[in-house]
Amino acid sequence: MTNMNNIRNFCIIAHVDHGKSTLADRLLEYTNTIDSRKMRQQFLDTMDIERERGITIKLVPVRMQYRANDGKEYILNLIDTPGHVDFSYEVSRSLAACEGALLVIDAAQGVEAQTLANAYLAVDQGLEIIPVINKIDLPGARPDEVLRQIEEVIGLDSSQAILVSAKEGIGIPEALEAIVKRVPPPTGNEDAKLQALIFDSIYDNYRGVISYVRVVNGCIKKGQSIFFMATRKEYEVEEVGFFTPFMSPAEELKAGEVGYVIANVKTIWEARVGDTITDANSPADKPLPGYKHIKPVVFCGLYPLDRDDFPRLREAIEKLQLNDSALAFEPETSEALGFGFRCGFLGLLHMDITIERLKREFEIDLVATAPTVAYEILLKDGEVIEARKPSDFPDPVKIEEIREPFIRLTIFLPSDYVGKAMKLCQDRHGEFVSLDYITPERVKLIYDLPLAEFIVDFHDRLKSLTRGYASIDYEQVGYRKSDLVKVDILIHGEPVDAFSFICHKDDAYKRALGVIKKLKELIPRQLFEVAIQASIGSRVIARENVKPLRKNVLAKCYGGDITRKRKLLEKQKEGKEKMKMIGRVQIPQEAFLAFLQANEEE
Amino acid sequence: MRKNRSDRVNLLNESFVLALSSPLSLYVHIPFCVRKCPYCAFYSVVSKASEIDNYMNCLDEELKLWAALAGGKIKVQTLYIGGGTPTLLNHWQWEMLISSLERYVDFLPFLEASVEANPGSLTADHIKLWRSWRITRVSLGVQSLDDGELQLLKRPHSAHDAADAIAALVASGLDVSVDLIFGLPGQTIQSWHRTLKDCLNFGIRHLSIYELTLEEGTPWGECPPSGLTEGYPLYRFAQWYLPKKGFIQYEIASFSLPRHWCRHNIAYWQGENFLGVGPGAWGYLDGFRYGNTREINDYFDQITSENLPVAYQEILPQDKQAIEAVILALRTRWGVTATTFKRKYGWKAYRKFLDTWEKLPSDCRAACRGRHAFTPKGFRIANALWENFL
Numbered sequence: 001m002t003n004m005n006n007i008r009n010f011c012i013i014a015h016v017d018h019g020k021s022t023l024a025d026r027l028l029e030y031t032n033t034i035d036s037r038k039m040r041q042q043f044l045d046t047m048d049i050e051r052e053r054g055i056t057i058k059l060v061p062v063r064m065q066y067r068a069n070d071g072k073e074y075i076l077n078l079i080d081t082p083g084h085v086d087f088s089y090e091v092s093r094s095l096a097a098c099e100g101a102l103l104v105i106d107a108a109q110g111v112e113a114q115t116l117a118n119a120y121l122a123v124d125q126g127l128e129i130i131p132v133i134n135k136i137d138l139p140g141a142r143p144d145e146v147l148r149q150i151e152e153v154i155g156l157d158s159s160q161a162i163l164v165s166a167k168e169g170i171g172i173p174e175a176l177e178a179i180v181k182r183v184p185p186p187t188g189n190e191d192a193k194l195q196a197l198i199f200d201s202i203y204d205n206y207r208g209v210i211s212y213v214r215v216v217n218g219c220i221k222k223g224q225s226i227f228f229m230a231t232r233k234e235y236e237v238e239e240v241g242f243f244t245p246f247m248s249p250a251e252e253l254k255a256g257e258v259g260y261v262i263a264n265v266k267t268i269w270e271a272r273v274g275d276t277i278t279d280a281n282s283p284a285d286k287p288l289p290g291y292k293h294i295k296p297v298v299f300c301g302l303y304p305l306d307r308d309d310f311p312r313l314r315e316a317i318e319k320l321q322l323n324d325s326a327l328a329f330e331p332e333t334s335e336a337l338g339f340g341f342r343c344g345f346l347g348l349l350h351m352d353i354t355i356e357r358l359k360r361e362f363e364i365d366l367v368a369t370a371p372t373v374a375y376e377i378l379l380k381d382g383e384v385i386e387a388r389k390p391s392d393f394p395d396p397v398k399i400e401e402i403r404e405p406f407i408r409l410t411i412f413l414p415s416d417y418v419g420k421a422m423k424l425c426q427d428r429h430g431e432f433v434s435l436d437y438i439t440p441e442r443v444k445l446i447y448d449l450p451l452a453e454f455i456v457d458f459h460d461r462l463k464s465l466t467r468g469y470a471s472i473d474y475e476q477v478g479y480r481k482s483d484l485v486k487v488d489i490l491i492h493g494e495p496v497d498a499f500s501f502i503c504h505k506d507d508a509y510k511r512a513l514g515v516i517k518k519l520k521e522l523i524p525r526q527l528f529e530v531a532i533q534a535s536i537g538s539r540v541i542a543r544e545n546v547k548p549l550r551k552n553v554l555a556k557c558y559g560g561d562i563t564r565k566r567k568l569l570e571k572q573k574e575g576k577e578k579m580k581m582i583g584r585v586q587i588p589q590e591a592f593l594a595f596l597q598a599n600e601e602e
Numbered sequence: 603m604r605k606n607r608s609d610r611v612n613l614l615n616e617s618f619v620l621a622l623s624s625p626l627s628l629y630v631h632i633p634f635c636v637r638k639c640p641y642c643a644f645y646s647v648v649s650k651a652s653e654i655d656n657y658m659n660c661l662d663e664e665l666k667l668w669a670a671l672a673g674g675k676i677k678v679q680t681l682y683i684g685g686g687t688p689t690l691l692n693h694w695q696w697e698m699l700i701s702s703l704e705r706y707v708d709f710l711p712f713l714e715a716s717v718e719a720n721p722g723s724l725t726a727d728h729i730k731l732w733r734s735w736r737i738t739r740v741s742l743g744v745q746s747l748d749d750g751e752l753q754l755l756k757r758p759h760s761a762h763d764a765a766d767a768i769a770a771l772v773a774s775g776l777d778v779s780v781d782l783i784f785g786l787p788g789q790t791i792q793s794w795h796r797t798l799k800d801c802l803n804f805g806i807r808h809l810s811i812y813e814l815t816l817e818e819g820t821p822w823g824e825c826p827p828s829g830l831t832e833g834y835p836l837y838r839f840a841q842w843y844l845p846k847k848g849f850i851q852y853e854i855a856s857f858s859l860p861r862h863w864c865r866h867n868i869a870y871w872q873g874e875n876f877l878g879v880g881p882g883a884w885g886y887l888d889g890f891r892y893g894n895t896r897e898i899n900d901y902f903d904q905i906t907s908e909n910l911p912v913a914y915q916e917i918l919p920q921d922k923q924a925i926e927a928v929i930l931a932l933r934t935r936w937g938v939t940a941t942t943f944k945r946k947y948g949w950k951a952y953r954k955f956l957d958t959w960e961k962l963p964s965d966c967r968a969a970c971r972g973r974h975a976f977t978p979k980g981f982r983i984a985n986a987l988w989e990n991f992l
Contacts, residue, residue: 527963527986561884561893562870562926563914569929573989584961 086347100183186256296344303340631880645882779808785833937975
């Protein structure tokens with residue numbers, strides 16, 4: 001059996017596209033963990049979407065056996081981490097399961113925003129960090145410059161950085177040796193009371209919930225009664241084992257080891273990321289630190305395009321939720337879209353991926369409304385309420401203050417684009433924090449920005465302003481008081497919930513104008529003149545009119561052919577039936593859709 | 603929906619045939635033209651003289667089949683001979699048609715007999731013949747008195763031909779109606795005004811104005827001409843101008859001096875029974891509607907095998923009849939008459955009508971002495987209003 005001294009638990013952290021998955025594949029290949037003939041490229045990314053987007057969402061921990069140059073046999077547990085800030089909590093839990101990290105940096109691109117964020121997270125967890133400069137085979141590779149950045153920007157010793165080309169297989173043995181030599185072995189106590197960290201859970205149709213764990217102290221074996229310290233529930237262990245990378249059952253998991261636990265857990269919410277498993281009969285005094293109950297921060301409505309698909313959509317979201325405890329949802333109805341769900345996500349990427357999976361894996365055509373955030377509203381009577389959509393907002397006279405979630409946004413970009421990026425941040429009501437020149441050509445810019453301003457299209461804008469040279473990272477920094485207003489849209493005097501929006505007071509007029517102009521184009525002429533108004537409370541801030549209808553076809557009665565006229569009228573009516581009556585005004589579905597989906601401002 | 607001939611309503615076994623024992627209206631279709639106008643969706647073919655002779659025989663046969671169903675002569679109050687181009691028939695062909703009609707039709711109580719004429723093919727002989735028979739009214743397909751517009755419409759006549767034809771018809775003492783089209787490419791209020799004014803100056807008593815409609819299956823429906831003008835202002839101008847000249851708008855597209863209405867068309871709008879003969883003609887008998895085959899060779903074949911050439915038929919349930927009655931009646935200035943409507947379709951249907959009616963904008967509707975009718979504004983946007991009744 002293995003000795004704890006022969007175990008190395010490590011992860012790979014990197015900015016998107018810096019080659020994390022390719023490096024992981026090479027490690028698996030080199031250690032013969034998987035047959036290179038069976039090797040699918042980027043083995044760890046199990047979902048199609050992950051492979052397409054080059055990002056990892058689900059973590060698959062793999063156990064590798066490696067005979068090092070010192071002649072000893074080592075167990076290397078690679079714990080893959082999600083590569084996106086949306087999942088920073090999961091990342092932090094994965095890091096907590098390791099003792100070391102390979103920090104991968106692209107030799108051509110150098111240090112990017114997430115490189116820094118991930119490195120800091122790893123430092124925070126006290127991990128040994130091994131810098132790996134990847135893609136040294138690229139013509140644009142500047143390893144010397146990158147080494148300098150590791151020293152100057154991140155503040156790590158670069159003298160022992162490893163130069164790698166994962167694609168060409170260069171530097172892989174060196175990386176493995178460095179893991180063995182530099183990553184410390186785990187330091188748990190096998191005889192102490194059981195403490196095992198859940199760093200991920202998945203739901204399997206046949207086996208129920210499978211939790212990925214790192215045993216910190218004690219050991220866990222089949223038949224044992226265990227207790228989940230956050231959820232305060234007890235289970236009996238059915239099976240424990242390792243990932244090789246396929247699940248292979250084992251007798252027990254001991255302190256320092258990484259593997260899986262199946263314990264008849266019914267739902268994924270019972271096996272939360274960050275929870276501590278202990279022995280039910282002799283429990284540990286306290287749980288492992290760092291557990292957080294994660295809350296969704298970005299919300300959007302999901303509606304089936306075909307209203308009959310509603311039950312299928314519910315089923316699909318429920319199934320996704322089995323594997324994604326961060327996904328929240330509740331039923332919602334919309335005037336335009338019928339029945340659907342308001343879903344909460346950890347961030348934009350989490351949202352995009354969920355929508356994509358619903359479309360792809362469950363083949364549901366759906367409409368996603370523009371993302372929103374949750375606001376905190378302090379009422380005059382002292383009560384604080386949460387508002388996830390404009391209709392949750394109370395009467396303005398009752399509101400003392402409105403708070404919105406802010407993020408601290410770090411942007412790495414060439415200095416040429418600094419002016420443009422700062423202008424964008426200012427326009428989005430960002431608060432300047434700092435600006436540092438990493439090199440004369442490269443700048444680190446930090447702003448605090450309302451999350452609501454970020455989620456709409458900030459990243460796309462920034463990318464186009466900087467021709468794709470900017471990289472970003474962000475963390476949530478809590479709620480702050482903001483000068484926000486709710487703008488209502490009235491059509492022929494009737495407020496239409498679906499068109500209301502929340503925005504910064506200074507933008508209210510401009511955005512209101514944009515919205516009513518768009519509606520004017522989309523709402524067909526009616527039998528009477530229709531006023532479209534935007535108002536804040538009872539104050540009208542903008543107005544447009546839709547002129548009354550004056551189109552008529554006076555055709556001949558065609559020799560008594562009444563069926564012709566009837567067909568024309570029926571066709572005409574059919575078009576109208578797809579419209580929604582708001583008071584006396586007919587509004588086509590497209591108007592709602594155009595409004596709900598993308599809020600492109602002119 | 604086109605039904606197989608086998609599951610057709612067998613008229614002999616049905617109660618609809620009873621409708622034939624009461625006076626009704628008769629439409630006779632003459633499906634021939636010298637050429638097809640690019641906007642027209644009526645059924646017509648460019649013909650050879652021998653084909654027309656054959657056709658006159660077939661019409662005779664079709665009338666005979668209906669007369670047989672009626673168990674004697676068909677009682678007709680209003681007759682309308684339309685097309686196509688009825689003036690493409692020569693003297694002898696007209697004689698044939700007249701003798702067929704006399705053979706199978708009993709004009710009693712006789713109200714009106716209209717014929718459609720085309721300025722390009724109307725002759726003094728036609729007028730003389732019609733005068734000597736029962737024709738009371740001629741509807742002349744002038745379309746425009748502007749040569750540019752006529753060329754654009756590819757009409758086989760000039761403004762001058764049209765003027766001569768109107769003058770001759772008015773002089774003959776027949777009731778003359780003129781058909782005009784508005785919404786033409788390049789048409790202005792001024793050119794429209796000139797056309798209207800010139801027509802009235804000839805002493806006509808009836809005017810039908812139609813907005814140019816791009817119908818599916820016509821050359822312009824497939825490939826619309828450029829520069830189409832919006833018809834709405836032209837229509838509104840006519841609604842203002844014609845009443846000043848003593849013309850009453852008694853229907854969406856029809857203006858006339860008092861009591862010179864077209865009785866045949868009013869029969870359609872009041873949901874009365876009518877028969878249609880000839881290819882593409884329609885008929886309606888107490889809730890039973892049929893449409894003849896539009897294909898002339900199919901028509902010939904059917905008639906030769908002594909079948910009615912019906913290709914479409916439907917039996918309208920009471921509620922559908924009521925809706926149709928509303929829409930048709932609202933075409934006219936008399937609108938829906940409460941008492942008649944209640945008697946025919948019941949109190950519930952009337953209530954339903956009123957519910958919708960009262961939701962229409964108030965400047966589009968008027969009620970007076972138990973009648974509900976559109977105002978001039980209502981006529982202008984009638985399509986949008988009708989839709990509410992479906």
